[in-house]
Amino acid sequence: MTNTDIKNKIETLQSDLTFSQEDGDMLCIEVSKDTLKDFLTKLKNDADLSFDYLFALTGMDFGEDLGVIYHLESTKHRNLIQITAKISDRENPEIDSIHEVFPAAYYNEMEAHEFFGIKFKGHPDLKHLFLPEDWDKGFPMRKDYTDVNMLVR
Amino acid sequence: MERIIFYIISILMIVFAVMSVSNRNIMRSIIYLLFVLIGIAGLYFMVQFYFLGAVQLTVYAGGIIVLYVNSIMLVEKINNPLDVTKFWKRLLAGAIATTGAGLTLVAIWSHNFKEATVSKEIGINEIGKAFLSYGDKGYILPFEVISILLLAAMVGAIVIAKTNKVKESN
Amino acid sequence: MKEEFLTDQLKTQEYFLNMGPQHPATHGVLRLLLKLDGEILRNVDMDLGFIHRSIEKMCERDTYKQIVHLTDRLDYLSSHINNEAVALLVEKALNIEVNDRIKIIRTIMDELTRISSHVLWWGVMGMDIGALTTFMYGFRERELINDIFEETCGARLTMNYNLIGGLRYDIHENFVKRVKDFVAHFKKKLPEYDKLLTGNIIFRKRLEGIGYISKEDAIAYGLNGPTARGSGVSCDIRKIHPYSAYDMVDFEEAIYTEGDSYARYKVRIKEMWQSLSIIEQLIDKIPEGEYKVKTKAVIKLPAGSFVQRVESARGDFGVFAYSDGQKFPYRFKFRSPGFANLTALNKMSKGLKIADLVAILSTIDVVVPDIDR
Amino acid sequence: MILNIFTDIHELLLGLMSEEAAHILELVLIAAGYLGIFAILGLLLVWLERRVAGFFQLRLGPNRVGPMGLFQTIADALKLVSKELTGTVKADMQLYKLAPYFVITTALMSLALIPFSYEIHAFDINIGLFFLTSVSSIGVIGIFLAGWASNNKYSLIGGMRTGIQMISYELSVGMSIVTMVVLAGTLQISEIVEIQKDGWLIFKGHIPALIAFMVFMIAGTAESNRTPFDLVEAESELGAGFHTEYSGMNFAYYFLAEFVNLFIISSVAVVLFFGGWLSPFGITDSIPFAGLFWFGIKVVGVIFIFMWFRWTFPRFRIDQLLTLEWKYLLPINIVNIVLMALMVWLGLTF
Incomplete structure (x- = not known):
């Protein structure tokens, strides 16, 4: 399937999507965070698309917004797509957890939570995975995080 | 010299027996009990009852104690000291023990012991035959009874390991 | 009746066992929190980050040329392949075309790296199951590969041989001969491995049926590499999205469908044979040419997202760059195969015994720096 | 003859002290002898194990201390003797x-x-x-x-x-x-x-x-x-x-x-x-x-x-x-x- 095919197919599933990089090797889609879980479930269960493999889950700090980037692949058709969900609330960022749809997201969400402070609604155990349990110095991967020990560019 | 060794072993046995019943750590008291049993085996070896000594070691020290240690390790609150028993219970146990000791002593003193002049080593073949014969000097009944003792030990181990449900619901 | 008696009458107490961070089976500093009932695993949780160096954050302050050399420190056993991922990413984003010589040398080195990693895994696998001798046998062959690396670029483990647009040095004049010698040697030694471990009845009993994960679960948990191929998932990036010279060679993807530890073990053994075959096909075909393409001094990626995936020794290693057009990436993410594989550990090992956990952990083949990044 | 060595020792001891004391001393000597055998056996077998392991694992095993590394285990034992005896605080x-x-x-x-x-x-x-x-x-x-x-x-x-x-x-x-x-x-x-x-x-x-x-x-x-x-x-x-x-x-x-x-x-x-x-x-x-x-x-x-x-x-x-x-x-x-x-x-x- 080409990117255009996927785009056409996906457009029938949901309307509020923004597409970009259609000529690259990977279609990028931006989706609102409220419909994210539904959207991913549809992508997974749709027989023609069957994006069933969560390749990566990346926490993002876009400067103004926070966000999560999901890379999905279909083990049947071998297309990779990128789905971005932006969260505008920096103080209390919340997004739906997708670990029920993709169990692979479980630990990745924990990672995004502790490095970016994104709360995943429905995740049963958002503890510290990489950082020490008593870490309270903020979220290290955010752009506005400053660490006295860290060298400047 | 044998006399000295006998007294040393006896005193050790008594000391360990007292320690075994007075210690409140169940694991330690089991180990002290083990020393007492080994002491008994030692006495058997002293009078050259090798077979009996080895049986003592196998059945009591090697078998029952290992079983008890094994099951005690399964007990939940093993690190807590044992409860001190009630006074009347201690009194009763003391009375029974004293009666038993008295009876034994009476039996020993009333019996007219003869000093053994020749210590004869009993061959293993004779023991084996005696175990399996049910005639005059046969031991097949006691031999079978020992297996019941082992069974009792196993039951005891299970009882210790079993949680007291009644206590829990209270 | 038996089960009832055991649960009602003989109440057992579940307890926690802290496996790691210093533990021989965790191959580094991985901490597993085991919830045990006797020796039976009820739950396996993990605590990571004991060697987290925040490489992703470091990448945000480094240029793309520098980032190549940071990737060595992820999965140090397939450092060459990791380097290549970043190099390929930038080459793809900037449309830098490299010649066949570079591609073929990269591929040969990739496969040598894979063999060296698998050989080490094989040694450690045996050791985890209790056969200590395998470790020495594995190292015997690994040493030969490391010697080849050393002659080529001066380093034995973290090679930094790949650059954006080519290689750091040309290959040594002995390279072809030594690689051929190694292939001949290893072809004789691989059956020895089978004799020592694969056919051993104890070894097979320890692995067969242990750590089962179905194909559907394997996909859902994002398993990749040999771990997923043991469950019958076709996921070899070399086949699916060929890079470098993998489209020039003919090889078979090692897939077994049993889904247990033994299948994962067999996958890796078969992969070593396939790697040998790939090297054999390519070693005589190295064309003449430049070993490096001239690139700009300051590399700037166009704004946008880029993903490059390679098949490292552990699986699907992915690099994701989010660029805003600067010379530094805005966000750089490494998708580590070990981390994804580890997420399924609880699923695989629940209800089994501690010894099985160790076996499963070594068939997953975790390298902790790769997981912690 | 060498066979007589034990009898010789026995008679020597009898000449020096009473029978009872000689008996005890002999027991002590035998016990000491067995302790020696115990230690030497242990050390020798550890050495053997390491050499055999080396043989199976394509390496040499201990071969520096003494002839064929025979004293390696003795050196190790000395190290162990001189080491601190540690234990956990909550141990019994x-x-x-x-x-x-x-x-x-x-x-x-x-x-x-x-x-x-x-x-x-x-x-x-x-x-x-x-x-x-x-x-x-x-x-x-x-x-x-x-x-x-x-x-x-x-x-x-x-x-x-x-x-x-x-x-x-x-x-x-x-x-x-x-x-x-x-x-x-x-x-x-x-x-x-x-x-x-x-x-x-x-x-x-x-x-x-x-x-x-x-x-x-x-x-x-x-x-x-x-x-x-x-x-x-x-x-x-x-x-x-x-x-x-x-x-x-x-x-x-x-x-x-x-x-x-x-x-x-x-x-x-x-x-x-x-x-x-x-x-x-x-x-x-x-x-x-x-x-x-x-x-x-x-x-x-x-x-x-x-x-x-x-x-x-x-x-x-x-x-x-x-x-x-x-x-x-x-x-x-x-x-x-x-x-x-x-x-x-x-x-x-x-």
């Missing part, structure tokens, strides 16, 4: 410190029953083999206690595994010994050896003896906690198992006792199956102390087989270990005893 200190002595004492007691040669045999009683098994059954408690008293979960798991393993496999060891005793007709170790003057028992008892030998080797490996049955200290699972918390000399006790137990198991195998100190075809039976040489050769041979196991096989899992014992070895053993009894009864032995 009394039992924790007591535990190694169980293991070491039982190993030492069993050593007294080993016939090094016709002349060197400290404790030859009529129930020799039975005594050996009964003493070794106490050794388990030492490992149990070590596991429990360390107050470490890894140790505890190791200790529990030991208990299960030793209790199970003692049965197989005992049963295979009984099979051979049926053939030999005696439990006294010296008599068992004497019977083999016209042929080793493994040849005399042919098929059942061979089965018994195999079972004995398997169960013996399990009894001495060696690979493939080293679940007790399975280092990839439990760190070091029951002796995780032991250091310095306390650890060395376990280490030495393990190797002495290996020696004892091998000696029993040699006595039961390969004619003890007897030379093949009786070629050197008339020379005093030649038995020492033959006994040593045979025991080292059997030990080599054990080491071969260790450096080749992977480890069992605990449930597989129990399945092997209760579902395979035990029934085989029972059938084998009956078979052997039939053979002896029908006179089918050589």
